[in-house]
Amino acid sequence: MYELAGESTLVYQEIARKVSKERGIKTINFGIGQPDVVTFKRIRDSAIQALEQGFTGYTPALGLDELREKIAQYLTVNYGDVKKDNVIVTPGAKTALFLGFLLFINPGDEVIMQDPSFYSYAEVVRLLGGKPVFLKLNMNQNGFSHDFEAIERLISPKTKMLVINNPHNPTGSLFDPHEIERLMEISKEKKIILMSDEIYDNFVYEGKMKSVLEDPSWTDYVLYINGFSKTFSMTGWRLGYVVAREDVIKKMGVLAGNIYTCPTSFAQKGAISSFDSFDNVKEMINLFKKRRDVMFNELQKVKKIRVIKPNGAFYMFPYIGELLRDLKMEVKDFSVELIKSKGVITIPGEVFPKDVGKDFVRLSFAVKEEDIKEGITKIAEFVDEKSQSDR
Ligand SMILES: Cc1ncc(COP(=O)(O)O)c(C=O)c1O
Known part of the structure; x- marks a missing residue:
């Protein structure tokens, strides 16, 4: 291995x-x-209350319906139309990313990702026999940006997926909305899955956050990743989520059932309250x-x-x-x-x-x-x- x-x-x-x-x-x-x-206290209190009430058993593999509904509402209000059935709750965003790669990457598949990028993208792709292909970000006066000529060169018949992270770890870049739009267009045109890790979506200091979910046709090509770790300071609770087409989510639910059964029950109860903590x-x-x-x-x-x-x-x-x-x-x-x-x-x-x-x-x-x-x-x-x- x-x-x-x-x-x-x-x-x-x-x-x-x-x-x-x-x-x-x-x-x-x-x-x-x-x-x-x-x-935040409201979230802690809800989890404590769930524990006190004996909410300690398994939950559905896809996560609690109420939490999935809340996530769908949050995304619909802020970005684009998302239904509960488009959402699977996972143990952290890392597991969300893992399920995305596991379901789609076969040996020999190429995955284009930003250089620099969050380390686990390349590692998991390699683990699955895929090949990370790095797209260098250019540093200029205003920040880091994508080289669109390079992307065209890097795309091959083996390219299965493009992974982007916005706002970006490690550079702190919030990419220009036009850049994100072009990345969306390229993915659609070339029939590549676009995995967009938007776990820092609330950490925006200037400028506009452009989410891939804003495209009304996102279900055709998007795997959207987010989670509770950063926005609500819940790293240790291990809760993230994938948003994708309903049939993809169902398949992820089967994988989840085989790998970890479900996300932690009382942690999910806490997360339901997180949407009241803005x-x-x-x-x-x-x-x-x-x-x-x-x-x-x-x-x-x-x-x-x-x-x-x-x-x-x-x-x-x-x-x-x-x-x-x-x-x-x-x-x-x-x-x-x-x-x-x-x-x-x-x-x-x-x-x-x-x-x-x-x-x-x-x-x-x-x-x-x-x-x-x-x-x-x-x-x-x-x-x-x-x-x-x-x-
Ligand atoms: C870009 C990015 N994606 C995903 C994660 C993982 O988040 P989680 O702790 O929810 O697994 C991190 C954590 O540092 C991150 O920086």
């Missing part, structure tokens, strides 16, 4: 834990991929916007780091290619040495396949403002010290 790569954020947290234990250095964690707030979500997004601005301003002070202000998600993806060449360092060594010397965790861009990330690090701003200031100051010190010792 193909040997899968694991979740790299944990690797760097472990290095930091050791450094902190051995040398007492404070850890500042910019590696984190989750909001730093506890799941006041809390708004508050969190406003807080993150402020932190984004603080991190962006602080990073301007660090020599030889070039950063674009992200419009979405909660990541910044500074370019450090020039710095790395000056220091004669690879990005992975940069991240490891930064932890060992200053206790600051960043994620080397190379863990987001394939090539683009080698010149970047990812920083999450789901971190307290004072820690952002302290952490970036320490990065600046690290860069200065390294540059001097290199002379």
Whole structure:
């Protein structure tokens, strides 16, 4: 069996834990991929109540009808017409992605995905005998964008699927609505499945979120992925969902029944209340916007780091290619040495396949403002010290 790569954020947290234990250095964690707030009270209370009422058995494989209905309503109000029967609730968005790949990818199939991208897309495609084909994102003044000539070149008779993520991990890009529209058009024209991971859809600071569900003909070609982990800070609850044509959802339900039976019962009860918690979500997004601005301003002070202000998600993806060449360092060594010397965790861009990330690090701003200031100051010190010792 193909040997899968694991979740790299944990690797760097472990290095930091050791450094902190051995040398007492404070850890500042910019590696984190989750909001730093506890799941909102209304949601917690509903799950507790479900437990107290003994709601502890299996649920339908597709998830509770009431939750599927709520998800369909949320998507219909915000993006496009979705019915309950278009929805399967899964244990986290990762499982949603997995079911999508499992159902459609056969050995030899090619899957085009963004470079950089969330690491598990390529890993799961490889596990299933498919071939990830990477589409480099271009960095320009305003952000990252897709190269449409390259997409045309990359599409082959073996291309089965195009995977996109918007807003984007790791760059924090919110892609221009016209770009998303073109990606939708290409998928339709070339008869390719479009898997769109929109798990950060509420983390939008400027600009308009364009969802693939806005196309009235989305059922013809779309696998839509979203979940509760980020919007409602429910990472540990493990709840995500796929939206697709009804017959596809039925097949996924059969897979689900064979693999994990159903998502956790009382967690689903909590998630039903999450749709009444958008006041809390708004508050969190406003807080993150402020932190984004603080991190962006602080990073301007660090020599030889070039950063674009992200419009979405909660990541910044500074370019450090020039710095790395000056220091004669690879990005992975940069991240490891930064932890060992200053206790600051960043994620080397190379863990987001394939090539683009080698010149970047990812920083999450789901971190307290004072820690952002302290952490970036320490990065600046690290860069200065390294540059001097290199002379
Ligand atoms: C782009 C993207 N998709 C999916 C996931 C997985 O989410 P979940 O925790 O719901 O499995 C993440 C988590 O970091 C992500 O960044």
